[in-house]
Each structure stands twice: as structure tokens, then as C-alpha cells.
Amino acid sequence: MDLDHLIGRATGLAGGAGAALLRQLQHVRLPGAGQASATDAPEVAARRWRAVTVLREPADVDAAGLPAPLAALGDRIEVRTTPAPGDRGTELAARYRGTPGEEEIGDLRAALREAKALLEVGEVLRVDPQPHGTRAATPQGAALEGAAEAAPREGVL
Template sequence: MTSALGSVASLAARAGGTVVRQVRSVFEHGNGAGPVKAPASGWLVVSVYREPTEIDPRSLPAPLAAYGDRIETRVRPAPGGKGTELAARLVQRSSGSASAPARLTGSDPQADLRSALREAKQLIEVGEVLAVDPAPHGKRNATPAGAALEAATKRAPEGGVL
């Protein structure tokens, strides 16, 4: 009986820690946008392990090409000769307060562009978008820690996991 109580207490402590980290992240990074805050310039940048001459800004991978004229792109050497910086930004961006409802409904254009940029990086480097196989768990009991994990996993393509 004591080990069961200790197990429940341990699980509750981990769930509480997760909640505290999420709340701190919101307060530390501004208006509740989550752990990733867009730079003021709007440019989102990834480092690609390829030479700048190997990346043609006129023929971008499909995730970025789908944006067409709605984005600007920039390709330049990464600092220290470590590959290439691939940058993209939306031509017409909404203000931070106007995009808060979009984030709540799951239709944030900045988050979608961030995801497309990461997918383009993977296509350039390895030729395919890598996907994690679903966890082989079947039906899982609902626990606070499990719910936090599911929420973080769902948001990962848009803004990354803490």
C-alpha cells in the first residue's frame, strides 16, 4: 500500500512540475504564444547542413513552395562556415495581439510557416520528412502526466517541445 501511495505521489509531482514549466514558459515568453516567440523581424531561420550553392532559392522544397508569393526567403552562409541559413517570413503578418485567437484555434500562420521551414530543412538534408512512429501503447489511462505529454507532442510540429 505504501509503494502505491509513493507511486501516486511521484506521478503527481512530475505532473505538477510539467504544469509549472508550462506556466513559467508563458510568463517568460510574453503573450501566451507558447515556448517559441517570433522575432520582431518576422524571419524564421534554420541551419541546413548543405553549402549555399546547393540550395536554389527559386526552387524551394514543397512545404515552402506551397506558400508562393506569401513568403520571402533568404539563403546565406551560416556563421563559421557551418552550412547554410535558410530563412523565411510571411509577407503580410498580423500583429501579436491579432494572432492570439488564431493560436487558440490552431490556425496560426507563423506556426505553420515554422513547421514548413523545418520540413524543408529535412527535405534538403535527407530527402524526406522524418516522422516518429506512433508509440506502441494501445489505449492509455488518462493521467495528468500523460495529458501533458500528449499536449506537448501535438504542439511539437508548430513550436517545438520544451
């Protein structure tokens, strides 16, 4: 068995163990925090408010109007702004009026992150294309490329 095959096998086993641990953690109840929404019925989880904290006063966020990424979703969404806990700016939240699909939830998450960036700094920073070229064709490089591609919809790296 050559070294590359051995390293690839070890990487696969470690990834499988990590995925199994995350599946277990989705069902853990934390005192005072409840249970992960991943275990909710899909209809319930889809109707949740998604929110970001914007480091601006609520009056500034309201005066700026609906940011373009959220405005692009039109009247399919509800939007609310409230003062963030601990006097930390404004909580900008949105949810779909109906029951959205998984792809639409990803679109809403991406729109909220882009709206936050526009309200705080005036532009949305992008990491692609890579200024230094492409990553090496390794298992880790492929995993990083996949994560970077999914990040706008699923979360921040």
C-alpha cells in the first residue's frame, strides 16, 4: 500500500468520524438553549427567522431602506429590524412568507450576509477568483474548494 493511498484512506476515516460526531451533536439538548433546529420538522425549520447583527444603529438601517440583496427577493419575504441585544447595533431578520425549499433558504442566508456587508462597509467582498491561481489537486484542496463554493448559502468559512 503506497503512502498516498494510506493518507487518502486516513483522511476518509477521519472525515467519516467527524460527520458521525456532528450528527450526534444535532440531537444534544443544551440547558437554556433548547435543541438544534436541525431536528425540527422541515416545515417548522423553514419558517424560522434568519438574522444577522449589523453594526449600525436601528435608525440608520431603517433609513438606508431594504438592501438590494433582500429587495431582490421581493414580497416573498418578511423583514424586521430590532435593536441587537447588549447595545451591539441592529438585528436584521428575514423569513419567507410561505414554506420555502432548501435552496430558497440558502438564498435568504446569502442575501442577509450580503445585506450586512453592504450596510456595514458599502460593498460585498469576494474571495473568488483566487488571485494566486488554483489550489493543488489534493483531497484537502478539493474539500476547501467545495466549502468555498457552498459558503454563500450555508455559512461563513
